Every structure is written in C-alpha cells, then in structure tokens.
Amino acid sequence: MKNIVIGLIFFFSGSASLGVSLWMMADARSGDGTSKAAAAPGSQPSSPGTVVAPSPEPAMPTVPDPVEPAMIEPAMVEPPVPAPTADATPTMEPVDAMAMEPATDLTEVLLVFDARSQHISKQVKEEITQLAKGQPDASFKLEVAAGEADSPEGNQKLGKKRARAIRKVLEDAGIPQRKVSYRILVPGPEDGDGEQTSRQWRKATVRLAGGGK
DSSP states (O other): OHHHHHHHHHHHHHHHHHHHHHHHHHHHHHHHHHHHHHHSTTOOOOOTTOOOOOOOOOOOOOOOOOOOOOOOOOOOOOOOOOOOOTTOOOOOOOOOGGGSOOOSOOOEEEEEOOTTOOOOOHHHHHHHHHHHHHOTTOEEEEEEEOOOSSSHHHHHHHHHHHHHHHHHHHHHTTOOGGGEEEEEEOOOGGGOSSOOOSGGGTEEEEEEEESOO
16 A cells, blocks of 8 residues: 555656646747747737737828929010111112103104114104103104105105104104104105115104194
8 A cells, every 4th residue: 555655656746747847848939939029120029818919011201293394485575676877878769760751852853764664763762752742732744755665656655654653653652643744755866766775865854843842
C-alpha cells in the first residue's frame, strides 16, 4: 500500500512538471508574436482578446485644375498723320486741253495736198479746227488748186474733192455748211499742157470771209 501511494505521488509530480513545461513553451511562443507585432511600424501592442483596428491610409494632397490664361487682344493704334509742311508743293489739278479757249489771232490756214490726193493730215485738221472754234460766227472761203489730173475736167473734179474734205473739217468744228464757200483753181492753156504737180497746183487756203471777231 505504501508503495502504491508513493507511485501515485511520483505520477502526479511528473504530470505537474510536464504541464508547467508546456505552459512555459506556449508563453514563449506568444511572447515572440508580441515582439514581432511591436516591431511593425504603426502597430500597437495587443492584449489577448483585443481587436486592433487598421491604421487609416494617408490622404492624397488635392491638386487644383490648371487655369488657362486669358487672351488679351492688343489695342489697335492708328499711325499718326504727318502734319503738312510749309514748303509742300501744291497739287496741280489736270487741265482739260479741249476746255481751253482757242486762240482768236489765227485768220487763215495754208495746206498742201499730196499729188492726186484729197487727204488732210492730222496736224492740218487741228489748225483748221482751231480757226473755226476761234471764229464760231464767221464765214469761211476756200481756195483750192488742182492740176495733177490729165484733163481740165479731171482737175475740177479733184479740186471739188479737196474743197469738200476741208468743209467737212469745218462742219465737225461747228461751222454750218452754208457759211463755207469755195473756188477751184485749175491750170489754163497759158500754164502749159499736161499734168501740173508743182506745189502751186496742190495747195489750198482757208480764210475768214467775214462776220468774225
């Protein structure tokens, strides 16, 4: 009986020693976890049965939206007007040559035709027109020579063509036909036979007949 009691004592003593050893091992393990938790940044020590809330995430800074620069239109500046100078050359207005008063000292126009022609040059037409415009109320007398034809009748015909050509220029200048008279000069027997082509038988004269200024 004594031996049985001693065996039970040893049995319970061994069981107690084994329980203490197991408890110490479990405590050591829980201590290592606590140390690791404490080493983590931003963590708090926890006690058994306590729930640790996660740390809040840091707020991101707010960046304002970019603002577009305002467009400013440049002011329009008119260039300065230069002031007139005292020595500025005055502007001459154009003068209409046709509006100028014609000369009135012209009393006759002498012209020479080409052989067998009644053509009047531009320069001679201008002289006849100047004479007519200078004496708008006057009458005119024409003396026309013609001697280039091969007969007296041909010379008369050529002389009339030349006289009518001159009269047409006077009419264009404002002189009515009734104020223009003409005389035809042809060679006679005393002047020789055949054609007369000299200057004397190819010329014509436009004269004032009266009524002028």
